Amino acid sequence: MHAGNILTCRDEQGHGLSLVTIDNGYCLPESFEDCTFEWLCWPQCRQPFSEEMVEYIRSLDAEEDIAILRFHGWDMSGKCERILCVTTMLLKKGVDTGLAAFHMRSILCRDGARRSPE
Known part of the structure; x- marks a missing residue:
């Protein structure tokens, strides 16, 4: 993700500006080898999720999401399905234990780690 993948949004009353990170290239990846998360330096990523976000x-x-995508004609690779299931599970378990986005990202991606050629 890079700075060009940030939306600005206002609340329903047209006030309160917020930033929303998006990245279609990393939406359903097959690996995290090349993922970068520019938001890691934002102080918000270390804060707990709101109760509304936790409930969401x-x-x-993930299994229902995969079924919906298949229904609409997209047969994603097994690698994408596996990452979607694992990251959804991590996200759910992370919020249940009070982890912030920064800490969950740290579980997924090791800084400076390089995969050896296969």
């Missing part, structure tokens, strides 16, 4: 995260269902 708890409602996520």
